[in-house]
Amino acid sequence: MVVEEVRQSVNRDINGAALLYSLLNAPWLRSLLKVYECLQLHLTTRPPAVLNAALPLVPTSPDVRELQRLLMSPHLQALLSAHDMVAQKDYEPVLPPLPGNLPEDEEAMRIVCLVKNKQPLGATIKRNEVTGDIVVARIIHGGLADRSGLLHAGDTLVEVNGIGVDGLDPEEVIQILAQSQGTIVFKLIPISDCPVSSQTMLYVRAMASYCPQQDPAIPCADAGVPFRKGDILEVVDQTDMLWWQARKLSDHSTCAGLIPSSNLLRRKQREFWWSQPLQPHTCMKSSSQDDTLPIDERCVETGKAAWVAQSDAGFHRSFRLCRRKSQSNHQPCYVRCPASCYSAMASPYEEVVRYQRHPEDRYRLIVLMGPSGVGVNELRRRLIEINPQMFQGPVPHTTRPPKSYEEVGREYHFVPRETFEQMVYNHRFLEFGQYKGNWYGTSVEAVKVVLDSRKICVIDLEPQVIQGMRTHELKPYIIFIKPPSISQMRQTRRSARIVTEYYTHRPFKEEDLQEMEEAARWTESQYCQFFDHVIVNETLQDACVHLLTAVRRAQDEPQWVPASWLRPESQS
Numbered sequence: 001m002v003v004e005e006v007r008q009s010v011n012r013d014i015n016g017a018a019l020l021y022s023l024l025n026a027p028w029l030r031s032l033l034k035v036y037e038c039l040q041l042h043l044t045t046r047p048p049a050v051l052n053a054a055l056p057l058v059p060t061s062p063d064v065r066e067l068q069r070l071l072m073s074p075h076l077q078a079l080l081s082a083h084d085m086v087a088q089k090d091y092e093p094v095l096p097p098l099p100g101n102l103p104e105d106e107e108a109m110r111i112v113c114l115v116k117n118k119q120p121l122g123a124t125i126k127r128n129e130v131t132g133d134i135v136v137a138r139i140i141h142g143g144l145a146d147r148s149g150l151l152h153a154g155d156t157l158v159e160v161n162g163i164g165v166d167g168l169d170p171e172e173v174i175q176i177l178a179q180s181q182g183t184i185v186f187k188l189i190p191i192s193d194c195p196v197s198s199q200t201m202l203y204v205r206a207m208a209s210y211c212p213q214q215d216p217a218i219p220c221a222d223a224g225v226p227f228r229k230g231d232i233l234e235v236v237d238q239t240d241m242l243w244w245q246a247r248k249l250s251d252h253s254t255c256a257g258l259i260p261s262s263n264l265l266r267r268k269q270r271e272f273w274w275s276q277p278l279q280p281h282t283c284m285k286s287s288s289q290d291d292t293l294p295i296d297e298r299c300v301e302t303g304k305a306a307w308v309a310q311s312d313a314g315f316h317r318s319f320r321l322c323r324r325k326s327q328s329n330h331q332p333c334y335v336r337c338p339a340s341c342y343s344a345m346a347s348p349y350e351e352v353v354r355y356q357r358h359p360e361d362r363y364r365l366i367v368l369m370g371p372s373g374v375g376v377n378e379l380r381r382r383l384i385e386i387n388p389q390m391f392q393g394p395v396p397h398t399t400r401p402p403k404s405y406e407e408v409g410r411e412y413h414f415v416p417r418e419t420f421e422q423m424v425y426n427h428r429f430l431e432f433g434q435y436k437g438n439w440y441g442t443s444v445e446a447v448k449v450v451l452d453s454r455k456i457c458v459i460d461l462e463p464q465v466i467q468g469m470r471t472h473e474l475k476p477y478i479i480f481i482k483p484p485s486i487s488q489m490r491q492t493r494r495s496a497r498i499v500t501e502y503y504t505h506r507p508f509k510e511e512d513l514q515e516m517e518e519a520a521r522w523t524e525s526q527y528c529q530f531f532d533h534v535i536v537n538e539t540l541q542d543a544c545v546h547l548l549t550a551v552r553r554a555q556d557e558p559q560w561v562p563a564s565w566l567r568p569e570s571q572s
């Protein structure tokens with residue numbers, strides 16, 4: 001502009017010196033030059049802080065330099081720019097204008113507009129039995145209505161999308177809601193005392209399965225959360241005595257749903273149990289009644305050759321009850337027992353917490369379980385063989401006299417019968433049984449000895465003993481070894497040998513495979529809630545790798561465990 005002005009002045013033949021003088025004296029040019037000088041100065045020297053509060057912002061401070069660096073980093077710049085984009089966005093659709101015919105007592109009314117997207121509304125309604133009004137019964141945690149913060153349980157509906165709900169059934173109101181597209185406009189009388197939400201953050205493991213679609217008592221089946229035994233649930237609201245709100249951890253859903261409260265589920269379990277035909281609980285029968293059955297000494301004895309050879313490696317063929325039934329007419333107890341003869345009725349939800357073993361803590365006990373013949377012993381043996389310095393089995397107790405090649409405390413702890421009985425009386429055995437007049441058992445102390453020696457104790461147990469061994473002392477990590485499909489077993493078990501009742505090894509027969517599959521299915525249906533991990537034993541090599549990985553995870557990664565294990569006063 002200056003140049004242009006001078007050019008025009010020259011064209012008009014005006015005294016150039018006078019013009020230049022007046023130009024340089026022009027206040028705007030002087031100001032401009034001052035600004036320029038200041039900028040030049042600040043390029044070389046940093047400005048001092050004007051206020052004391054601004055002192056920490058002087059760029060020489062390392063904090064400020066770091067902040068500057070952080071703010072300049074591309075991902076933060078991207079975040080800020082994303083924020084700006086969102087902040088400037090005009091949201092669609094535009095809500096309709098408020099209805100003109102607002103009632104006189106508009107103070108008591110509230111107009112709520114919600115934009116319906118693909119999610120359900122997340123609220124249930126019911127009729128107030130006394131007044132006949134349609135009221136909001138429940139707001140589902142994390143749902144559309146909850147996130148709006150505008151609807152509350154107890155609000156009385158007056159209109160939905162301009163249609164008065166007076167005299168309508170809740171089902172008819174639901175129809176209006178279901179048919180509405182885009183926005184839903186509620187006219188409602190808000191509840192006077194908005195109840196304080198009693199949101200809890202409780203994690204539980206379901207000990208029973210639940211299907212809302214099959215429960216006629218649930219207030220709204222669509223709002224129900226189906227779950228299976230063993231699922232971890234995050235309970236977010238226990239306000240209602242009967243229906244809690246929870247979400248399944250595996251669902252990654254933000255919206256919760258309805259689950260029966262602990263008391264209600266227990267009641268449902270009991271009702272289900274009583275509705276079942278009466279069946280004898282053969283699993284409760286004392287094993288000592290029949291000396292030929294309770295313990296199959298083949299399980300204890302047949303591994304003898306391998307055992308002695310490998311005892312340096314710390315491997316014992318473990319002691320187990322009733323692994324392979326004899327040729328008697330006894331049915332295995334699982335055929336007769338109703339599914340509900342276990343503890344789910346006592347506490348259908350088990351409170352759980354995330355537990356990560358501290359490197360200084362004892363290792364968690366590793367428990368392998370599986371139907372007879374599936375390969376539990378084989379996998380245990382291989383695991384110990386891989387690293388005998390790390391893995392070890394507990395030494396069992398017996399009342400039988402030692403054999404010539406046996407060493408006290410190596411193969412067995414040989415104890416008198418009275419001692420054994422005293423140990424039984426004091427609940428010192430995880431598992432015990434009798435065979436041919438002698439008692440055998442695996443004691444808690446034997447397991448603790450291994451754990452105290454900073455080794456990982458690997459043991460195989462029958463599922464019936466799960467309840468008793470789930471203690472904070474042992475913190476067992478239970479791995480279920482599952483058979484693959486029968487056709488895969490036919491392939492993989494071609495050269496495998498099954499231990500039979502006559503001290504012999506013979507090839508697997510078709511009925512062995514079927515029995516194994518059936519037993520696995522039954523065990524899983526009854527006990528899957530206790531399984532921390534399941535390994536399908538198709539090929540031994542793969543199963544071994546999976547087992548090693550699972551054992552490492554159990555010791556080094558966070559796992560869900562019963563909350564009672566971590567309470568110091570726990571007597572679990």
Ligand SMILES: Nc1ncnc2c1ncn2[C@@H]1O[C@H](COP(=O)(O)OP(=O)(O)OP(=O)(O)O)[C@@H](O)[C@H]1O
Nearest residue numbers: 323372373374375376377378492496497538539540
């Ligand atoms: N994945 C597999 N592939 C081939 N053979 C296998 C596999 N797993 C196990 N076996 C073989 O099957 C036979 C039975 O295994 P194992 O003795 O470990 O069974 P178990 O589960 O301990 O049952 P039990 O206590 O009744 O003996 C063994 O000969 C074993 O080597």
